[in-house]
Amino acid sequence: MPVHRLARAALLATVFVCAACGLVYELSLVTLGSYLIGDTAAQASITLSVMVCAMGVGALAAKPLRRQAAAAFVAVELALAVIGGLSVAALYASYAWLNVYTGTLVLAAAVIGMLIGAEIPLLMELLQQIRRQEASGAVADLFAADYVGALLGGLAFPFLLLPVFGQIRGSLVVGVVNAAAGLALAFFFFRAQMTRTARRVLVVATVVVASGLTSTYLYADRFEATAQQALFAHPIVWQTRTPYQQIVLTESFSPFGTTDTRLYLNGGLQFSSVDEYRYHEALVHPVLAGAHRSVLVLGGGDGLALREILRYPDVAEVTLVELDPAMIELARADERLTTLNQRSFDDPRVRVVTADAFTWLRGAPGLFDAVIVDLPDPDQTSVAKLYSQEFYAMTANVLAPGARLVVQSGSPFFAPRSFWTIDATLRAAGLRTTPYHVDVPSFGDWGFVLAAVGAAPAPALRSPGPLRSLDDRTLTAATVFPPDRRAVDPQVSTLMRPVILDLQRQEWR
Secondary structure, three states, X not given: OOHHHHHHHHHHHHHHHHHXXXXXXXXXXXXXXXXXXXXXXXXXXXXXXXXXXXXXXXXXXXXXXXXXXXXXXXXXXXXXXXXXHHHHHHHHHHHHHHOOOHHHHHHXXXXXXXXXXXXXXXXXXXXXXXXXXXXXXXXXXXXXXXXXXXXXXXXXXXXXXXXXXXXXXXXXXXXHHHHHHXXXXXXXXXXXXXXXXXXXXXXXXXXXXXXXXHHHHHOHHHHHHHHHHHOOOOOEEEEEXXXXXXEEXXXXXXXXXXXXXXEEEOOXXXXXXXXXXXXXXXXXXXXXXXXXXXXXEEEOOOOHHHHHHOOOOOOOEEEEEEOXXXXXXXXHHOHHHHHHHOOHHHOOOEEEEEOOHHHHHHOOOOOEEEEEEEOOOOOOHHHHHHHOHHHHHHHHHOEEEEEEEEEEOOOOOOOHHHHHHHHHHHHHOOEEEEEEEEEEOOOEEEEEEEEEEOOOOOOOOOOOOOOOOOOHHHHHHHOOOOHHHOOOOOOOOOOOOOHHHHHHHHHOO
């Protein structure tokens, strides 16, 4: 193959690799934001819009560099390797220790975008140096390689880099690939176009970059563990990242012998062993004051709601639908959780289904006497659909005649608009509702909505007898809300207009 054809093929292959790396940097920032902040749509919009704008600025800024295109391209790739490769670790550190995220995200996206934007003009200049051709043809060749390379990056990130290396190390690996591609192209095919001083400077810079990325890779686990611990008040005793969420268990001991085990999903507290009974008694027993031979639980993968349900000997069957099998496995196997949930998953009356609740409801087999919706707060796009009018309408379709439904609904004190939106959304789905709230010290004032189908009065709150935290008198009081926490023109959240997501972001800021 003639030298110019080999050089041209190598250049287009470099465009392909660099495009893949650039898209991985973008996806890494979006994914980290969804893990830490929770608002996937907002994080994606900020990251992509800032990056695309910065790419245009970077393309203009690269115009004066075309006279030294080869050296400038290597410098850009080395800078991308450092900034893109370390971007996830830097953002995580900023969030963990400085409690700053969005500003750092914008800065990282802008710098990475400018560097990505600078690549194309420099590569165009190098392509024309190999063999002059019409501008339209050169642009077509470059963008064809660029767009196809982006496909590779888009597929490699979720299916290879994330599961094999994780977020921090995955970005570092991509940084190394990015730098290697730029160096190989310039030093093999455009070495003569760089001055001796430029070559020496770039070699030294390469050694520094390689050393920095390698060191960070080796210490990534220690860094992540330290940064992660900074996010939690108590020592982490177990944690994992699944395809659906981050699961963390913490544990602390008081001088008086009290153990406090806490479960966090994506950084959000799900329970404290000190007072979780207050939450689960309020969630389960009012809805089971009606018929409860057949019970459906949506969420509740920790098994604590199951524990309360199984106290009723006349409960014949319980179906629990949980998205994440890792959560079920933890609740079945971890001694801290099995002590709390009293090995509820081992009860023969329990049937576990690992599925998305929204999808499962569309083909749910049969009707249920009671439905308990114990899902995480709707602070992510993927969860907001489970607080929509459409979801509640599908839930109503699986209620047997006279059946009751309860939904955990957040805090009417800290997030009153979100709470009353859930109530209004249930009513828009054709359900009669009775909102109520109790005090759970780990959460504060926490709310629930009891609901039923039909035109009769709203379901009344009753308890099966004195519990640790509830009786009929406290349940009667639980339906009273202070004037400054009552509903004021609540909205309805739907799939196409998930207002609950915006309210969560505003009220829990």
